[in-house]
Amino acid sequence: MSEIRKVGVVGCGLMGSGITQVAAASGHEVVVLEADAAALEKGLGRIRGSLDKLVEKEKIPADVRDRALSAITSADSIDALADRDLVVEAIVEDLDVKKDLFAKLGAATKAEAILASNTSSFPIGEMAEASGRPERVVGLHFFNPVQLMKLVEVVKAPKTSDDVLAAARDFAARCGKTPITASDTPGFVVNRLLVPYLVEAIRMLERGEATKEDIDTGMMLGCGHPMGPLTLLDYVGLDTTLFIIEGWHRRFPDDPLFVPPRTLRDKVAAGELGRKTGRGFYAWEGDKKK
Numbered sequence: 001m002s003e004i005r006k007v008g009v010v011g012c013g014l015m016g017s018g019i020t021q022v023a024a025a026s027g028h029e030v031v032v033l034e035a036d037a038a039a040l041e042k043g044l045g046r047i048r049g050s051l052d053k054l055v056e057k058e059k060i061p062a063d064v065r066d067r068a069l070s071a072i073t074s075a076d077s078i079d080a081l082a083d084r085d086l087v088v089e090a091i092v093e094d095l096d097v098k099k100d101l102f103a104k105l106g107a108a109t110k111a112e113a114i115l116a117s118n119t120s121s122f123p124i125g126e127m128a129e130a131s132g133r134p135e136r137v138v139g140l141h142f143f144n145p146v147q148l149m150k151l152v153e154v155v156k157a158p159k160t161s162d163d164v165l166a167a168a169r170d171f172a173a174r175c176g177k178t179p180i181t182a183s184d185t186p187g188f189v190v191n192r193l194l195v196p197y198l199v200e201a202i203r204m205l206e207r208g209e210a211t212k213e214d215i216d217t218g219m220m221l222g223c224g225h226p227m228g229p230l231t232l233l234d235y236v237g238l239d240t241t242l243f244i245i246e247g248w249h250r251r252f253p254d255d256p257l258f259v260p261p262r263t264l265r266d267k268v269a270a271g272e273l274g275r276k277t278g279r280g281f282y283a284w285e286g287d288k289k290k
Contacts, residue, residue: 004114004171008033008084010101012043012074015118016090018146021047022175023088024071025064031084033075040074047072050147078108086171088140089127090118093243098122099130106131114164116140120191121244124157124184134159138168141188142177152177157184186248186258195244198236201229202261205281212281230281231289234274242268 005028009020012034020043024030034040051065073080081087087105089098098117105115115137117127128137139155152172156165165181172179182188187195201215210218216228233241242265248258267273267280274280275287283290 004085004167005029006083006085007031007171008081008087008109009090010034010081010087010105011090011092012040013090014046015142015144015146016088017043017046018050018144019088019090019118019142020072021050021068022142022146022177025051025060025068026175028071028174030072031075031080032072033078033080035076037076040076044072044074054147078104081105081109084109084113086114086116086167088116088118093119093121095122095126098127102127102131102137106133112136114138114167116168118142121187121247124155125159128157128159135161136164138164139182139184139188140168140172141182141190143190150176150178151190152179153182153188153190154179155182155184155188186252187244191244195241195248196257198229198233198241199245199257199261199264202233202263205230206261206263234280234282234284237274237276238264238280239268239273 007023007028007030009016009023009030009032012020012032016032020030020032034043048069051068054060055062055065087109089101091097091101098119102115109115113136115131117124117139118141119139120141124137124139128134131137134157137157138160139153139157141153141155143149143151154165154168154172169179169181180189186192204210204215205212212230216231219225219228242260245258245260249260252258271277272279275284278284
């Protein structure tokens with residue numbers, strides 16, 4: 001099995017900074033690649049703040065924080081990833097942009113390097129083919145917030161080697177996560193079940209079968225969910241959900257589960273994206289519903 005010691009992360013946004021943090025805190029040497037200086041500064045600040053908070057809450061000792069921070073270096077050139085054992089892509093959710101990056105990573109990294117994508121919705125196999133080394137490409141889907149969420153979906157694309165799959169699962173486990181293996185199908189495991197569930201909640205509301213409050217309360221008290229589907233939609237972002245379901249609908253137009261509801265389209269068009277805009281299915285003040 002391939003041994004992963006040196007890690008590269010492309011993108012220092014919310015997900016990229018979280019992956020950088022957990023990789024460094026678990027003893028890996030991490031280079032984070034970010035071309036936008038402001039985004040890099042913000043991401044590194046987010047890592048420092050998160051680690052400081054863990055020390056304050058006595059979740060980790062100060063020396064673990066200090067070792068993690070010293071294990072992180074930043075770069076703005078893809079050449080800095082040449083010696084990495086694993087590179088995780090965590091950039092914008094645009095398949096063409098990702099495929100272009102994987103083509104560059106295939107040329108810039110060593111032949112035995114594992115290339116991974118943190119995508120939650122795009123086919124790993126398409127990025128794998130773009131890399132020129134599809135057997136060395138795998139999905140590593142961390143969940144937000146990366147520092148707290150224990151799950152990682154390890155996605156086996158059609159040509160992913162068993163050795164690469166095993167190494168990716170081992171990496172996730174060493175980062176303190178529980179890995180599950182998924183096939184390269186729409187939404188993998190979690191979103192394949194979650195997104196149609198969220199969309200059906202919108203359809204129930206459209207059909208007038210229950211109020212949004214009763215739908216949410218029903219799933220919370222009847223199924224033990226921490227929040228109902230319409231509240232969760234506001235948390236996730238209605239634009240994010242629409243982006244995912246529209247992508248699936250384009251690829252699988254005959255599947256009725258993947259048809260975007262009109263209400264979802266209308267709310268996104270009106271700028272009602274959920275918590276981040278102050279209004280979605282509910283009105284929000286910060287992180288709390290009005």
